[in-house]
Amino acid sequence: xxxxxxxxxxxxxxxxxxxxxxxxxxxxxxxxxxxxxxxxxxxxxxxxxxxxxxxxxxxxxxxxxxxxxxxxxxxxxxxxxxxxxxxxxxxxxxxxxxxxxxxxxxxxxxxxxxxxxxxxxxxxxxxxxxxxxxxxxxxxxxxxxxxxxxxxxxxxxxxxxxxxxxxxxxxxxxxxxxxxxxxxxxxxxxxxxxxxxx
Amino acid sequence: xxxxxxxxxxxxxxxxxxxxxxxxxxxxxxxxxxxxxxxxxxxxxxxxxxxxxxxxxxxxxxxxxxxxxxxxxxxxxxxxxxxxxxxxxxxxxxxxxxxxxxxxxxxxxxxxxxxxxxxxxxxxxxxxxxxxxxxxxxxxxxxxxxxxxxxxxxxxxxxxxxxxxxxxxxxxxxxxxxxxxxxxxxxxxxxxxxxxxx
Numbered sequence: 001x002x003x004x005x006x007x008x009x010x011x012x013x014x015x016x017x018x019x020x021x022x023x024x025x026x027x028x029x030x031x032x033x034x035x036x037x038x039x040x041x042x043x044x045x046x047x048x049x050x051x052x053x054x055x056x057x058x059x060x061x062x063x064x065x066x067x068x069x070x071x072x073x074x075x076x077x078x079x080x081x082x083x084x085x086x087x088x089x090x091x092x093x094x095x096x097x098x099x100x101x102x103x104x105x106x107x108x109x110x111x112x113x114x115x116x117x118x119x120x121x122x123x124x125x126x127x128x129x130x131x132x133x134x135x136x137x138x139x140x141x142x143x144x145x146x147x148x149x150x151x152x153x154x155x156x157x158x159x160x161x162x163x164x165x166x167x168x169x170x171x172x173x174x175x176x177x178x179x180x181x182x183x184x185x186x187x188x189x190x191x192x193x194x195x196x197x198x
Numbered sequence: 199x200x201x202x203x204x205x206x207x208x209x210x211x212x213x214x215x216x217x218x219x220x221x222x223x224x225x226x227x228x229x230x231x232x233x234x235x236x237x238x239x240x241x242x243x244x245x246x247x248x249x250x251x252x253x254x255x256x257x258x259x260x261x262x263x264x265x266x267x268x269x270x271x272x273x274x275x276x277x278x279x280x281x282x283x284x285x286x287x288x289x290x291x292x293x294x295x296x297x298x299x300x301x302x303x304x305x306x307x308x309x310x311x312x313x314x315x316x317x318x319x320x321x322x323x324x325x326x327x328x329x330x331x332x333x334x335x336x337x338x339x340x341x342x343x344x345x346x347x348x349x350x351x352x353x354x355x356x357x358x359x360x361x362x363x364x365x366x367x368x369x370x371x372x373x374x375x376x377x378x379x380x381x382x383x384x385x386x387x388x389x390x391x392x393x394x395x396x
Contacts, residue, residue, distance in 0.1 A: 117311070118312060124366060157358050160357040173354065197382045
């Protein structure tokens with residue numbers, strides 16, 4: 001590992017950062033999220049693991065950077081939940097729509113969804129990477145013994161909205177304004193968050 | 199076309215039916231739903247178009263047979279709606295779960311969903327084939343100017359449930375009993391069918 005650092009890449013150069021991101025993308029795609037280690041990514045990029053940590057933080061952080069995620073879902077979720085749970089659904093939807101309705105921000109997300117749903121891959125980056133990063137903190141923030149189930153019910157409606165409005169681009173869903181989405185889908189999410197599940 | 203009938207296949211034989219289904223599958227996969235015609239499928243299979251109609255009915259019918267669909271979504275939907283709209287959501291969910299919770303019935307459906315979401319295909323069989331066959335009659339059965347939107351909102355929640363419980367197989371969703379799914383997701387669907395959309 002140390003030997004590889006001397007290959008000639010200057011540690012602080014943009015080329016080094018790009019090389020790390022390329023190695024990370026390659027590793028996530030072939031080894032999956034769980035199978036990827038900072039150490040292996042560093043080895044592939046010919047740098048010291050400490051440098052990967054220094055530039056990109058944890059494996060979750062590296063994943064978000066490598067996948068070109070337009071924002072950090074953990075920070076977004078924390079912001080949404082900070083305002084309290086009783087009206088979190090509409091804040092969640094508005095934030096969600098501000099990202100997904102932006103074609104530039106949406107593009108890497110759609111690619112991730114397509115790639116993860118495509119094959120019977122043993123390494124779903126959507127599940128182990130993205131969804132876990134959102135579902136775990138959401139579960140932790142919800143009340144009662146159903147917290148984990150509630151978070152996953154929210155996920156079903158959000159995933160369905162993503163597939164319908166952005167992946168399949170079904171016309172009546174694409175045509176909805178953000179206010180219309182909030183008015184129609186918001187109550188569903190609010191009930192899953194803290195309502196009566198029957 | 200007529201010349202090809204004389205290739206030696208007996209019109210009524212199981213081999214002829216299989217050859218038609220093979221040609222249909224090939225055509226749907228490569229030309230998409232809209233690009234597929236009964237005439238072309240017949241030509242590929244070396245039979246007369248009338249024979250395809252005779253065995254398989256319309257293009258929709260041929261699609262369902264070629265995709266190994268475990269049931270006819272149009273008939274299922276008609277049965278669900280026949281009982282009236284005020285409690286259609288739970289009937290819809292129970293019927294849905296009886297199909298999707300059966301691994302044998304689920305398998306071709308999961309393959310269709312995966313294949314359709316996978317690539318930026320110009321020929322989404324999910325949209326043009328399956329969804330259209332369900333969404334059109336559902337829209338027609340719903341009241342008011344929002345009928346088409348209501349049907350598509352139902353689709354978002356159903357698609358999300360399919361992806362979460364069956365494609366990604368997220369643990370808390372897989373663990374739900376059918377009664378629990380009906381209790382938690384039923385009210386969402388019922389509101390989309392005939393409730394206040396805000």
